[in-house]
Each structure stands twice: as C-alpha cells, then as structure tokens.
Amino acid sequence: EAGVAQSPRYKIIEKRQSVAFWCNPISGHATLYWYQQILGQGPKLLIQFQNNGVVDDSQLPKDRFSAERLKGVDSTLKIQPAKLEDSAVYLCASSLNSGVSYEQYFGPGTRLTVT
Amino acid sequence: DQQVKQNSPSLSVQEGRISILNCDYTNSMFDYFLWYKKYPAEGPTFLISISSIKDKNEDGRFTVFLNKSAKHLSLHIVPSQPGDSAVYFCAAGLDNYGQNFVFGPGTRLSVLP
Numbered sequence: 001e002a003g004v005a006q007s008p009r010y011k012i013i014e015k016r017q018s019v020a021f022w023c024n025p026i027s028g029h030a031t032l033y034w035y036q037q038i039l040g041q042g043p044k045l046l047i048q049f050q051n052n053g054v055v056d057d058s059q060l061p062k063d064r065f066s067a068e069r070l071k072g073v074d075s076t077l078k079i080q081p082a083k084l085e086d087s088a089v090y091l092c093a094s095s096l097n098s099g100v101s102y103e104q105y106f107g108p109g110t111r112l113t114v115t
Numbered sequence: 116d117q118q119v120k121q122n123s124p125s126l127s128v129q130e131g132r133i134s135i136l137n138c139d140y141t142n143s144m145f146d147y148f149l150w151y152k153k154y155p156a157e158g159p160t161f162l163i164s165i166s167s168i169k170d171k172n173e174d175g176r177f178t179v180f181l182n183k184s185a186k187h188l189s190l191h192i193v194p195s196q197p198g199d200s201a202v203y204f205c206a207a208g209l210d211n212y213g214q215n216f217v218f219g220p221g222t223r224l225s226v227l228p
Contacts, residue, residue, distance in 0.1 A: 042121075043204070044218070091159075103164070108156065
C-alpha cells in the first residue's frame with residue numbers, strides 16, 4: 001500500500017512570496033490533515049478535511065493560509081504572503097473514518113524556509 | 116498554553132534497559148491517547164494507543180500506562196534497542212470528536228549500544 005505522498009520535500013522562499021504544497025493521501029482515506037511543525041515543537045493541526053469538506057480550521061491563519069481538497073482526494077496548502085515565522089515542516093496525514101482506529105498516517109513533510 | 120506536555124526534551128538509555136517516556140495533559144476531557152515515533156526526515160509513525168477506559172495497553176516491547184487522576188501517561192519500551200532511537204510524540208484527543216488530536220513537543224530518545 002502506497003503511503004501519503006507530499007511534494008515538494010524542501011522549499012526556500014523569501015518573505016512576502018507565495019508557496020504551495022501538495023498532498024496525496026492513502027487511497028480510500030476519507031480524512032486528511034495538514035499540520036505545521038515548528039522546530040522543537042509537536043505538530044500543530046492547521047486544517048482537517050472529511051472528504052472535501054472542512055471539519056476544523058480553527059488554527060489556520062486565514063489571512064495568509066488557504067487549503068482545498070477538491071474531489072475529496074488530493075489537497076493543496078497555500079501560503080500567501082509568507083512570513084519568517086512560517087518556517088517549519090508542513091506535514092500531511094490521512095486516516096480512515098472507520099471509528100475503530102484513530103491512527104493517522106503521515107507523509108514525509110515539506111520543509112519550508114522563509115528568508 | 117500547552118495542553119499536552121512532555122517535560123523531558125531528551126533521554127538516553129543503554130541498550131537492553133527500559134526506556135520510560137512521560138506525558139502530561141491538562142484537559143481532563145481528553146479520553147484517547149496515542150504515541151508516535153519520528154525518525155529524521157520522515158513523518159511520524161503510529162506506535163500505540165490507549166483509551167481512557169483502560170489503564171494499560173501492551174504491544175510487544177511497548178506498553179502505555181494511563182493515570183487519569185494524575186492526567187499522566189507513560190510509554191515503556193523493554194528492552195530498548197538502538198533502532199528505537201527517535202523522537203517520540205504523545206498526542207491526546209476526544210473520542211468520537213473527529214479524530215482531532217493535540218500533540219506534545221516530543222522527547223528525543225537515544226539508545227546507546
């Protein structure tokens with residue numbers, strides 16, 4: 001079974017520029033998450049999708065961050081414009097919505113550096 | 116305000132001995148807990164979970180203990196192996212609440228040969 005795919009793996013941009021990250025979850029997983037992990041901290045949930053609907057985006061800085069999950073499969077996370085404090089690893093995860101297991105499967109992440 | 120705390124940023128243990136990683140939470144409503152392991156340049160991988168209806172869950176070398184009154188859980192690894200060297204994250208959430216979990220800052224475990 002293929003895992004969660006993310007691209008790019010690394011991105012360096014200057015502040016005020018825009019950037020987009022892509023995620024392809026495990027086939028059949030209804031729930032998709034985007035996390036931000038700042039160095040030395042645990043992953044912080046930015047947005048959670050159930051199929052193509054948003055379940056929770058309470059911690060998403062909506063003035064600069066946006067995310068979509070068209071057709072309930074792939075997802076993109078965009079930052080526009082980027083700030084220095086956005087430097088972090090952006091993790092995508094997916095899970096079954098079976099109500100049996102809460103295990104989330106994580107992709108390798110995209111390391112963003114804003115200079 | 117950290118809802119999930121892992122107060123030891125790092126831990127070193129000799130191969131073959133027990134590793135004990137601790138996690139504390141502040142929200143008494145949390146009733147489901149997970150541990151993840153993370154290697155460098157990889158995403159976290161699920162290790163073990165526990166529901167608040169239990170106080171212990173075991174899977175091979177890994178055992179998680181939950182003390183609800185103290186709002187504390189711990190992960191025991193016995194015996195520790197060099198391949199266990201990684202960052203371990205504790206996560207807490209509400210059962211039946213959309214699988215939304217709060218993660219702790221992690222503990223880096225080093226198992227010395």
